[in-house]
Amino acid sequence: MENFEDIVKLVTGNLPREEKKKVIEEINAQKRDKEIFKKVKISWAFLSSTKKMNDYEIENAFLKIQNKITGKKRRLYPILNPVFKYAAIIVFLISLTTIYYTNKQQFNRTDNPKELLYTSFITENGQRSKVVLPDSSIVWLNSGTTLSYPSNFSEQNREVSLNGQAFFQVYHKENNPFSVQANDLIVKVLGTKFDVDAYPENDKIAVVLESGKVELAHENIESFSYTMQPGEKAMFNIADKALTLNFADPTIYSSWKDGKLIFRNESMKNVVEKLKRWYNVDIEVANEEVYGSIFSGTIQNESYEEIFRYIEIVCDVDCKLIHNYEEEAKPEIIISKK
Known part of the structure; x- marks a missing residue:
């Protein structure tokens, strides 16, 4: 034509x-x-x-x-x-199965050994879910995430542990703070909305505050303390215990809880890691030059095939899609520089 x-x-x-x-x-x-x-x-x-x-x-x-x-x-x-100018956006409602289980763990005390029950919520890769805690706080769990809390959650300080990424809408309770433990980083709040990204394979933990205030502390460093303001993004380096601060748009950063991934001039390395979990696929990067690409786009209800065809167009890379039809086998994408 x-x-x-x-x-x-x-x-x-x-x-x-x-x-x-x-x-x-x-x-x-x-x-x-x-x-x-x-x-x-x-x-x-x-x-x-x-x-x-x-x-x-x-x-x-x-x-x-x-x-x-x-x-x-x-x-x-x-x-x-x-x-x-803008195509109509169809709301993508994700119906997901959250794996729920109770894990018994023994805490030995010299005076009175006490057994605590731990409740855990798990989302596998390719899933997202919403959880209401006993205190009415709401937590959205991203793909590949585990959230746990003890049976005495409402009796004493409200404490949860996180592996993965979650967005918290914390119910305010005077004199009963809420805390999230991710690795050795502790996020303390009274009532607010914030996102914590703490996947175990990453060397950094990211906290983005949407509203209210949160205090960052460290389990083993008493002097470590910082109070965040809305719109701030804190990056905690696990290895050297360093904290880096900048500003971010919380609505973009936590868009995953609404069924969307929004990328703004993001490195291909970050894009690859997020897409692995989002679509539950295996991605192999054939050469390091691929990581030099920068990607922008909004993903809502597209298939992984559509996503990687688009990445091919805008990032000057080749994406080879291998469909594995065996049971429990993941699709594989091999990305190489053109």
Whole structure:
């Protein structure tokens, strides 16, 4: 098809009705046009759902994608009608099974040995879930996460332990603080909303505060203390016990609890780790050059096949998809630099 803009107009909903049939017939008649149409459709789906980008950023990103698809430098014509600027977003409701179990653990005391029951909630990779604690606090668990609390949770200080990532909406109780232990880092709160990212395979723990106040402490370092303000992101290095602070958009950082992953100029290394858990797939990076790529996009209800085809387009990489149909076998994606 000589007129590339017709494909763009068709995808963005700006092609007159009387011209649609002709353009669709031309696309179906040419294998190359079918491939271009598919790439443009995938790219526009991502960009149109990326609400945090302004119109200029969306059009500029779309122009870059056009250039990569066609191999030609072109100017983006004003064909994007504001009415169709953003595609309608279908709310993706995730129905998940949370694995629940009770684990007995013995705590030996010299005066009176006491047995505590521990309640744990587990989400496997590819799952997310919502948990209501005995004190009415609400916790959203991301993929590959375990949350545990003791049977005396409501009787004494409200303490939970976390491996993975969770968003907390803590119920306020005067003189009864709530605390989250992740590795040796302790997050103490009275009532607030915050996200803790503490996957055991990572060398850092991230805490992002949406509202209220939280105090960061360390189990073994008495002098370690910092009180966070809303909008702050704290990165705790487990090895050297160092704390790094900056600002982040909490709504973007914790979007996973609403069934979305939002990436803004994020390194491919972080993207790969998040997608592994999100889709429960195995990802192999064939060469280190892949990690030099930067990715932006919003993932909501796309399949992993669609995601990696889009990554191919915008990041100049090849993604080889291997579908494993054996029971309990994960799909595998091999990413290499073009």
